């Protein structure tokens with residue numbers, strides 16, 4: 001038996017095939033939910049692989065429950081399609097705060113300028129409603145399933161495991177993901193799809209495949225958002241709000257950093273330290289609240305580390321600050337800068353694709369962007385827009401072995417996405 005055949009036998013024994021499907025989506029945050037739903041609506045057989053036991057990622061388990069604006073701050077909606085559908089889903093049983101009446105019940109342009117199309121939602125309803133929606137669309141959800149490695153087919157069909165061998169031996173060949181290796185309650189297994197979406201929030205699949213990525217070198221500030229309850233009302237305590245920047249408008253609240261330390265979010269040590277420092281800050285705040293308010297009770301703490309940026313791909317194209325309001329032929333939808341009014345960007349499909357990796361698409365906070373635009377691409381509406389496009393792209397790829405941009409854009413338009421600023 002050849003070495004290659006032996007390797008295949010060994011891998012099959014160590015990682016038995018758990019599932020075959022058209023599209024496998026790694027990560028069930030907002031981007032993964034949108035990707036899985038969009039792919040299933042194109043008729044693909046979809047598996048969604050999520051390491052936690054609930055959906056929503058940072059937006060629910062991370063208690064980041066502010067759905068930032070779908071509008072440009074000048075009274076125009078810019079993000080549509082699943083970004084809007086998931087917005088509505090998040091407030092099906094009512095908004096917690098910031099109810100955008102002028103947008104949801106009809107209002108004048110002036111009212112829509114005064115109050116942007118954003119909301120604070122209840123994370124528990126969103127988690128459960130998203131799960132129901134995906135099941136109704138036929139998506140198979142694999143909870144408690146961690147994607148750990150990618151098995152590649154390279155050029156002529158040769159296989160390699162993990163990034164090290166790939167970058168050393170065959171860096172120029174086209175690499176197709178053949179399977180994802182997952183860790184489950186039964187041990188190690190494999191999920192085989194025709195195409196894949198990486199919606200892990202830290203580009204885990206692209207990194208495992210050896211694709212080029214950019215880490216967040218500056219590092220994240222400490223964040224410790226949690227929920228308390230008082231007088232029967234849930235309150236989101238936002239400790240560690242976003243950093244002040246030149247383009248931040250006055251209406252966005254910021255406060256002093258909780259710590260001078262910064263965190264990249266890509267080492268076990270960093271993550272453990274971040275979580276413990278965040279927990280300590282939460283406890284201190286709870287103790288202070290209890291002293292001030294005898295009704296106060298702690299309600300929920302986050303189930304994942306609140307890193308804003310970790311890692312993004314180096315794509316065929318990037319979201320660039322200088323493309324503000326520019327017409328981009330490749331656009332798959334738009335996102336507004338939540339920090340300031342009147343800044344809108346078309347997102348080119350190339351932000352979701354890495355050269356040489358034809359059957360994997362990026363979604364959410366890992367898409368390719370320049371450093372400044374990461375602040376725009378990482379927030380919930382943009383994650384839903386890119387998730388939807390990645391899901392449709394993966395479904396089309398699974399059917400035809402390639403993505404025709406025109407067809408992708410037609411599908412997005414059918415789903416009511418608006419692609420260009422001039423179409424508003």
Ligand SMILES: Cc1cc2nc3c(=O)[nH]c(=O)nc-3n(C[C@H](O)[C@H](O)[C@H](O)COP(=O)(O)OP(=O)(O)OC[C@H]3O[C@@H](n4cnc5c(N)ncnc54)[C@H](O)[C@@H]3O)c2cc1C
Nearest residue numbers: 027029030031051057058066147201223306307364365380
């Ligand atoms: C402190 C803070 C405040 C923020 N404030 C706002 C705000 O006010 N409004 C706003 O719109 N956005 C805000 N954001 C940003 C926004 O919440 C997130 O960037 C967005 O929700 C990311 O969505 P995502 O789906 O790309 O990634 P994630 O939400 O990170 O989802 C990734 C999912 O993949 C899963 N996963 C990861 N690795 C694996 C693996 N190996 N195998 C299987 N599953 C895996 C994770 O469990 C998770 O469910 C904030 C973020 C932070 C940290």
